Amino acid sequence: xxxxxxxxxxxxxxxxxxxxxxxxxxxxxxxxxxxxxxxxxxxxxxxxxxxxxxxxxxxxxxxxxxxxxxxxxxxxxxxxxxxxxxxxxxxxxxxxxxxxxxxxxxxxxxxxxxxxxxxxxxxxxxxxxxxxxxxxxxxxxxxxxxxxxxxxxxxxxx
Ligand code: ADP
Numbered sequence: 001x002x003x004x005x006x007x008x009x010x011x012x013x014x015x016x017x018x019x020x021x022x023x024x025x026x027x028x029x030x031x032x033x034x035x036x037x038x039x040x041x042x043x044x045x046x047x048x049x050x051x052x053x054x055x056x057x058x059x060x061x062x063x064x065x066x067x068x069x070x071x072x073x074x075x076x077x078x079x080x081x082x083x084x085x086x087x088x089x090x091x092x093x094x095x096x097x098x099x100x101x102x103x104x105x106x107x108x109x110x111x112x113x114x115x116x117x118x119x120x121x122x123x124x125x126x127x128x129x130x131x132x133x134x135x136x137x138x139x140x141x142x143x144x145x146x147x148x149x150x151x152x153x154x155x156x157x158x
Contacts, residue, residue: 002083002084003030003031003084004032004082005032005077006020006021006085006086007035007069007085008034009036009050009128011050012050012053014123015126015143015144016120016124018057020119023117025063025064030065032065032082033054033066033067035067035068037069057146074109077112078109084115085105085115086114087114087117088117090119098116126144132153135156138154141153
């Protein structure tokens with residue numbers, strides 16, 4: 001009975017994030033998407049909006065939970081009884097950041113494992129940052145994000 005968390009900014013959630021959630025959640029007894037909210041980061045969407053956009057896409061995924069973390073992710077994992085942090089790896093460019101974070105988290109709490117999941121190549125080019133940039137030019141976002149996110153981005157930039 002191993003619980004996992006999938007933390008991230010999800011600003012906003014993309015089809016790449018959804019693919020990881022869909023594929024990985026059945027492997028764990030409990031799977032929680034944890035929306036990070038850091039005062040040091042500037043987000044396009046509020047915490048509430050980021051959570052709403054995720055929640056609306058979880059309706060057909062039984063047992064996937066959603067929560068917020070405003071502090072250290074290992075502290076969150078410990079109090080939630082989660083042994084595993086799931087992270088996605090799109091390309092080599094993600095590697096340095098992910099290994100640095102995994103090593104720091106390991107030092108902070110050696111009992112919590114970071115598990116890296118390779119992205120489906122169909123989604124490996126999708127990043128929230130890029131999607132936001134494309135959205136500012138009014139492009140069709142249907143290949144990058146769920147429909148509710150495309151609508152929210154359109155509204156944001158219209
Ligand atoms: P963070 O600010 O923590 O990197 P993100 O929302 O950008 O938050 O990403 C959360 C997790 O999802 C990270 O592990 C990231 O590598 C992964 N991820 C981001 N985009 C994709 C994608 N297109 N496919 C699969 N995983 C992704």
